[in-house]
Amino acid sequence: MDILNYINGQLRPAQGDAWLQNPSPRDGQVFSRIADSAAADVDLAVEAARSAQPGWEALGSQGRHDALMRLAALVERDMEAFAQAESRDNGKPVALARKVDIPRAISNLRFFATAILHWGSEAHATDGIAVNYTERSPVGVVGCISPWNLPLYLFTWKIAPALAVGCAVVAKPSEITPLSAYMLAERCVEAGLPPGVLNIVHGTGAKAGAAITAHPEITAISFTGGTATGARIATVAAPMFKKLSLELGGKNAVVVFADCDFDMMLKETVRSSFSNQGQICLCGSRILVERSIYERFKKDFVACVKALRVGDPQDETTDLGAVVAEAHLQKVLGHIALAKEEGGIVLTGGERVHLDGPLKDGWYMAPTVIEGLGPLCRTNQEEIFGPVVTLQPFDTEEEALANANSTRYGLASVLWTNNGTRMHRMAHALKSGVVWVNCWMLRDLRTPFGGMKQSGVGREGGEEALRFFTEAKNVCIKL
Numbered sequence: 001m002d003i004l005n006y007i008n009g010q011l012r013p014a015q016g017d018a019w020l021q022n023p024s025p026r027d028g029q030v031f032s033r034i035a036d037s038a039a040a041d042v043d044l045a046v047e048a049a050r051s052a053q054p055g056w057e058a059l060g061s062q063g064r065h066d067a068l069m070r071l072a073a074l075v076e077r078d079m080e081a082f083a084q085a086e087s088r089d090n091g092k093p094v095a096l097a098r099k100v101d102i103p104r105a106i107s108n109l110r111f112f113a114t115a116i117l118h119w120g121s122e123a124h125a126t127d128g129i130a131v132n133y134t135e136r137s138p139v140g141v142v143g144c145i146s147p148w149n150l151p152l153y154l155f156t157w158k159i160a161p162a163l164a165v166g167c168a169v170v171a172k173p174s175e176i177t178p179l180s181a182y183m184l185a186e187r188c189v190e191a192g193l194p195p196g197v198l199n200i201v202h203g204t205g206a207k208a209g210a211a212i213t214a215h216p217e218i219t220a221i222s223f224t225g226g227t228a229t230g231a232r233i234a235t236v237a238a239p240m241f242k243k244l245s246l247e248l249g250g251k252n253a254v255v256v257f258a259d260c261d262f263d264m265m266l267k268e269t270v271r272s273s274f275s276n277q278g279q280i281c282l283c284g285s286r287i288l289v290e291r292s293i294y295e296r297f298k299k300d301f302v303a304c305v306k307a308l309r310v311g312d313p314q315d316e317t318t319d320l321g322a323v324v325a326e327a328h329l330q331k332v333l334g335h336i337a338l339a340k341e342e343g344g345i346v347l348t349g350g351e352r353v354h355l356d357g358p359l360k361d362g363w364y365m366a367p368t369v370i371e372g373l374g375p376l377c378r379t380n381q382e383e384i385f386g387p388v389v390t391l392q393p394f395d396t397e398e399e400a401l402a403n404a405n406s407t408r409y410g411l412a413s414v415l416w417t418n419n420g421t422r423m424h425r426m427a428h429a430l431k432s433g434v435v436w437v438n439c440w441m442l443r444d445l446r447t448p449f450g451g452m453k454q455s456g457v458g459r460e461g462g463e464e465a466l467r468f469f470t471e472a473k474n475v476c477i478k479l
């Protein structure tokens with residue numbers, strides 16, 4: 001199977017006929033090849049986008065809404081095929097792709113398609129002597145670069161607001177999980193999306209991604225991925241004065257107070273630790289537990305984790321599928337070795353899981369729980385992005401807060417308490433862009449989403465995304 005670029009409305013290989021291999025994490029076997037694009041392909045995509053953008057903008061918000069809604073309907077029609085593809089490409093349980101990834105991708109398209117119909121801008125009357133109004137116009141041609149962990153979910157989270165406001169897009173999904181974006185391109189053709197409005201260029205970050213970042217006609221870059229990659233992109237894009245939205249790594253704390261609803265907290269903390277094999281930027285990876293319930297939590301949590309089923313992603317009863325790539329599996333195992341060197345005690349997991357038969361070469365890992373490490377060691381400071389969490393006890397709220405805020409990241413925090421004042425006090429003091437209280441991954445697409453510190457720059461979601469992809473112009477009329 002060939003995963004082709006989508007440029008100017010056509011599905012086509014990269015120039016020079018270059019290809020990358022695409023293995024499935026489920027069995028380690030190559031099942032497709034990916035267009036290995038370079039700067040020349042990005043040039044073609046930008047040219048197509050530049051030609052298409054004025055017409056797309058002129059279509060008006062209703063016309064763009066209609067096109068995005070047609071696309072959403074086609075993804076919904078083919079939900080099962082998308083879920084199977086996402087699972088095959090990424091290793092995630094198909095049940096998760098069915099429940100989370102694909103429905104959310106459809107919601108992203110519909111949310112921004114309709115948001116644009118309801119969006120207004122500001123006007124300011126100035127003391128009876130002037131009227132100001134703010135005009136918001138699409139920034140032009142934008143670059144959207146997305147990661148492998150939630151492939152179609154994060155890809156659509158970027159392209160939908162950009163398209164809704166009237167930008168034309170050159171997008172690059174991760175070369176590790178390109179399949180669902182390719183399937184989306186096929187649906188774009190079927191939906192009659194005007195050629196050039198959305199262009200999807202496949203290939204590596206070093207070649208295709210870097211060419212998007214550096215292209216002088218691309219005026220804004222929306223990127224989700226690792227912090228080091230974000231820094232590299234900023235180095236190139238900032239001196240060119242491109243608008244930048246960076247959604248980067250995390251090392252999220254889950255803070256558990258003794259007064260929480262224990263059973264609900266336990267169930268949700270298992271989920272926030274190991275959903276998608278722990279490969280969600282919002283997963284809690286440092287679990288801080290008030291000392292009076294630490295031993296009880298440890299015992300019950302480890303028992304729940306031991307009961308999780310690592311298995312075939314296609315099996316409905318699987319809790320954890322495969323991690324995304326062999327190199328990633330080795331990286332995560334390397335972090336566990338480091339944790340042991342640092343004095344950590346592995347309470348459960350800690351090793352690769354070998355499945356039988358046709359899945360013997362798949363990249364599976366046991367969910368891992370580690371204790372005995374302080375807040376400042378590398379294990380508790382560096383992003384692992386796999387099925388690994390650490391447990392740390394705390395005595396006071398101040399200690400929990402200092403620990404939670406002690407990393408260079410600030411993406412999300414999870415707080416478990418039924419004390420109302422503490423809830424607000426802690427939520428205010430936690431240095432992260434998202435704070436979940438007594439829940440996890442409960443999303444309202446209207447809310448600002450993004451990280452503080454080295455977890456990112458800017459916010460996505462709702463009007464934040466619509467603003468990002470537009471330029472504001474103030475028009476002042478003297479009365």
Ligand code: NAD
Binds near residue numbers: 149229232
């Ligand atoms: P990554 O940074 O390796 O790659 C992300 C994307 O950037 C890919 O499409 C890749 O090809 C591209 N890329 C790589 N080098 C590039 C370059 N020099 N120029 C332009 N593009 C380049 O990240 P990943 O491994 O795919 O994803 C995992 C990371 O993403 C984790 O750190 C995770 O925390 C983060 N993430 C963050 C969020 C968030 O919302 N903050 C969401 C999901 C994932």
